[in-house]
Amino acid sequence: MAGHMLMRVACGGRLLRSVSKKWGVLSANSDVKCLPSRSYSLQEKESQTSHGVGENEFVAPPSSPPDASTPQHIPVMAEEVLEFLAPQDGSVILDMTFGGGGHSRRLLAACPGVRLVCLDRDPLAHRLALTLQQEHPQQVLPLLGRFSDLPTLLTRLKIKRSFFDGVLMDLGVSSMQFGTAERGFMLSQDGPLDMRMDGGRQPEQITAADVLAHIDEGSLYKVLKFYGEEKNARLLSRALVESRYMFQRLDTTQGLANMVSSLLEGMTRTDKLGRHAHPATKTFQALRILVNNELNELDYAMRLAHYYLRPKGVLVAISFHSLEDTIVKRHLQGVDLDHTPATIGLGLAKHRTALSTYTKDEMERITTKAWKQLTKHVVLPSEEEVTSNPRARSAKLRSALRL
Ligand SMILES: C[S@@+](CC[C@H](N)C(=O)[O-])C[C@H]1O[C@@H](n2cnc3c(N)ncnc32)[C@H](O)[C@@H]1O
Numbered sequence: 365m366a367g368h369m370l371m372r373v374a375c376g377g378r379l380l381r382s383v384s385k386k387w388g389v390l391s392a393n394s395d396v397k398c399l400p401s402r403s404y405s406l407q408e409k410e411s412q413t414s415h416g417v418g419e420n421e422f423v424a425p426p427s428s429p430p431d432a433s434t435p436q437h438i439p440v441m442a443e444e445v446l447e448f449l450a451p452q453d454g455s456v457i458l459d460m461t462f463g464g465g466g467h468s469r470r471l472l473a474a475c476p477g478v479r480l481v482c483l484d485r486d487p488l489a490h491r492l493a494l495t496l497q498q499e500h501p502q503q504v505l506p507l508l509g510r511f512s513d514l515p516t517l518l519t520r521l522k523i524k525r526s527f528f529d530g531v532l533m534d535l536g537v538s539s540m541q542f543g544t545a546e547r548g549f550m551l552s553q554d555g556p557l558d559m560r561m562d563g564g565r566q567p568e569q570i571t572a573a574d575v576l577a578h579i580d581e582g583s584l585y586k587v588l589k590f591y592g593e594e595k596n597a598r599l600l601s602r603a604l605v606e607s608r609y610m611f612q613r614l615d616t617t618q619g620l621a622n623m624v625s626s627l628l629e630g631m632t633r634t635d636k637l638g639r640h641a642h643p644a645t646k647t648f649q650a651l652r653i654l655v656n657n658e659l660n661e662l663d664y665a666m667r668l669a670h671y672y673l674r675p676k677g678v679l680v681a682i683s684f685h686s687l688e689d690t691i692v693k694r695h696l697q698g699v700d701l702d703h704t705p706a707t708i709g710l711g712l713a714k715h716r717t718a719l720s721t722y723t724k725d726e727m728e729r730i731t732t733k734a735w736k737q738l739t740k741h742v743v744l745p746s747e748e749e750v751t752s753n754p755r756a757r758s759a760k761l762r763s764a765l766r767l
Contacts, residue, residue: 434488435543439466440682440756441745445532446474448680448738448763453477455529458672460511460665462493463538472500479503481528483517485510485562488540510562511665518672526674533665536684537561537652539755545617548572549652551642554618559648559655572651573615581605591659591687592650596628600647603627620644649685662688666695670734673766678738680763689742689760696735696764735764 439445449457451471455478459468462482471478482493482504493506507517518527541561542549548558548571557573560566579587581601588597607614607623614620624644633641653659669679679696683689722730742760750757 435539437464437466437539438753438755439464439470440534440753440759441743441749441761442467442470444743444761445534445680445682446470448761449530449532449678451475451478451530455479456481456527457530457532458528458669459483459532460514460669461532461534462489462506463534464489464540465492465496467532467534468493468496468504472496472503476503479505481505481507481523483507483509483511483514485513485565486538486541487563487565489538508565511661511668514665514668514672523672525671526677528672528677529674530678530680531669531673533662533669533679533681535658535662535682535688548617549648550617551621551644551648554616557615557617557620559652561656570655572620572655573613575651575654576604576614576620577608579605587654588647588650590650591653592646593686594646594650596631600624600627617648620647653687659687659691662691663695666692670695670766675766677766678763679735679766680761682759682761684758684760689762692762696737696762698731698733698735733767736767738763738765 445467449471451457451474453475455475457471457478457480459471459480459482462468462484463486465482468480468482471480480503482496484490484493485508487508490506490508493504497504497506505521507514509517518524537549541547544550545553545555546558547563548556548560557571557576559572560569562569575587576584584604585597585601588594588600594600604614604623611619614623621642621644624647625642628643631643633643633645666681669681673679681692683692739762742762744761745756745759
């Protein structure tokens with residue numbers, strides 16, 4: 365880690381400039397050598413900072429601001445995030461999952477000269493990012509949209525490939541989303557079966573209730589089995605589809621939670637801390653992943669992180685279940701023929717290059733490493749952190765240098 369920190373000191377501090385008086389037109393212009401960082405402005409007019417795509421473009425999203433009853437999000441593994449990202453004065457970090465802004469605030473506190481582009485798909489998170497921008501007008505640029513909107517958002521800002529010094533992804537839902545019954549993620553309190561991270565920002569986006577009202581049994585089985593890793597996917601998918609003929613519509617969180625509980629009665633479940641887990645936890649996870657297209661978004665986000673990070677820029681990704689971690693890991697590891705088991709193909713793996721129908725160039729492209737992992741294994745939160753913030757219990761952090 366010490367070596368890594370030294371390297372970051374040596375290559376940090378790239379200076380950028382604002383190339384236009386217009387809102388947010390930024391440039392990572394490599395011709396610009398040493399402009400003072402003050403000349404770089406992330407913010408022009410506040411009214412123009414709700415920079416989302418789609419229907420609500422340039423319009424503040426309709427969402428009530430968080431009040432005292434909105435659960436606070438405690439950033440997970442914040443010390444480790446700081447250590448890997450090692451922010452420098454003038455460096456630019458993309459926080460792809462702003463949420464409650466916990467990590468972004470920690471980055472600013474650790475290095476007041478760092479600059480942050482703060483993305484989130486949730487209008488409430490975006491409002492919090494706008495508040496942070498008011499506190500740090502020169503340092504914070506909020507963006508409203510999904511990972512998959514990022515190319516559109518960044519292209520408008522004239523941000524090009526290799527722009528960022530660091531990228532952070534703290535995946536999953538925030539405590540503000542999870543802990544607010546009306547958002548529909550909660551098992552323990554009743555609310556509409558919604559689960560859209562985007563809130564009502566994109567009215568055409570289906571809710572979890574829409575899924576249960578229309579999906580066929582075979583597809584629901586696959587969703588529960590693969591996204592929820594639910595052992596009882598067959599039983600549940602059949603019963604949930606059949607329930608349409610009994611109920612008018614399964615459209616509340618308690619309705620779904622109670623139904624799954626009664627179907628799985630007697631089958632106890634525990635989480636990683638040995639605590640009783642609700643029988644519907646995996647069903648809720650599966651529907652949430654489907655409604656928000658989370659795994660495809662993550663797969664794309666990993667490609668985007670590579671594209672927008674400068675060489676030797678640092679990625680930190682925190683995942684909360686094995687499906688997410690597998691995607692992150694596969695991207696970071698890439699295809700490694702050196703470690704292909706020799707038993708594959710009757711020991712032919714070693715001679716694969718000679719036997720391959722790929723050309724040498726194609727072979728090189730496939731096997732060229734995209735990332736250098738900074739963590740040999742995943743980094744887990746400390747026991748103290750898990751005790752003080754149980755949400756951290758399933759967190760897995762990976763970090764890598766973009767090659
Ligand atoms: C775990 S929270 C992040 C919390 C944040 N790091 C903090 O310390 O407050 C994850 C956030 O990522 C956002 N998110 C998840 N998937 C996203 C996607 N595909 N595009 C944009 N934001 C996404 C969610 O809306 C949520 O606010």
